[in-house]
Amino acid sequence: MRWKPSALVPGDAFFGMIKQGYILPWRSEARGQNTVIIEAAAAAAGRLCHHCVVVYDGVVGPWFLPRFLRASGLAHLQYVVLLPPLDVCIERVHTRVDHGFTDVRVTRDMYQQFAAAAVDSRHLIDEPDSDPVTLAELIDGRLGGGTFRYSLSD
Numbered sequence: 001m002r003w004k005p006s007a008l009v010p011g012d013a014f015f016g017m018i019k020q021g022y023i024l025p026w027r028s029e030a031r032g033q034n035t036v037i038i039e040a041a042a043a044a045a046g047r048l049c050h051h052c053v054v055v056y057d058g059v060v061g062p063w064f065l066p067r068f069l070r071a072s073g074l075a076h077l078q079y080v081v082l083l084p085p086l087d088v089c090i091e092r093v094h095t096r097v098d099h100g101f102t103d104v105r106v107t108r109d110m111y112q113q114f115a116a117a118a119v120d121s122r123h124l125i126d127e128p129d130s131d132p133v134t135l136a137e138l139i140d141g142r143l144g145g146g147t148f149r150y151s152l153s154d
Contacts, residue, residue, distance in 0.1 A: 003052070003053035004052075005051065005052035005053070006052050006053040006054070006055070007048045007051075007052050007053070007054045007055070008054075008055050008057060009041060009044055009045045009048065009054055009055070009056045009057065009058075010057050010058065011041050011056060011057060011058015011059060011060070012058060014037045014040055014041040014044075014058075015037055017037075018033070018037075025037075026106050026109065026110065034064075035064075035067065038060065038064050038067060038068055038071070039067065039068075039071035040071075041056065041058060041068075042056075042067075042068040042069070042070075042071035042072040043071050043072065043073065045072055046071070046072030046073040046074050047073070049074060059110070060079070061113060061114065061117060062081075062117045062118060062119050063117065065079060065150065066152060069150065069151070069152060070152070075151060076149055076150060077149075077150055077151075078143055078148040078149060078150070079123045079148055079149075079150040080123060080125060080139055080148050081114065081119050081123050081124050081125065082125050082126075082135070083111075083114055083115065083119075083124055083125070083126050084126060084127065085126070086108065086111050089107055089111050090104055090107055090108070093107050122147050122148065123148055123150070125138065125139065
């Protein structure tokens with residue numbers, strides 16, 4: 001592992017914490033639930049940053065990014081959006097192991113939301129065929145130069 005100490009904060013785990021009254025996160029009535037979950041995940045990631053390098057692995061649309069940063073308690077963060085072509089996203093949903101999400105219609109909708117969002121190109125990686133190791137090396141190579149840096153004053 002490149003960074004020691006380091007932590008992985010899996011965003012989906014925070015959604016899985018709600019056991020009663022859970023609303024599927026892509027439904028319009030889930031906005032309040034999603035806000036609270038994103039803030040809780042950001043707070044956990046932000047606190048861990050005081051001890052180690054943290055990677056948050058989850059969906060944070062640009063519409064949630066300012067709220068995520070504020071909830072983290074950090075002055076800035078590194079924001080990377082992986083957005084391969086839609087057909088690659090659908091294939092990955094179909095071939096994913098140990099993950100309950102399989103809805104292609106929702107995958108298409110989420111993809112369109114990101115594709116239509118105002119994601120600054122410096123935060124976007126759209127490499128269609130890169131394996132995880134190659135993607136990690138690409139991201140790591142750009143981290144040092146501040147390419148992915150995001151702050152509320154940006």
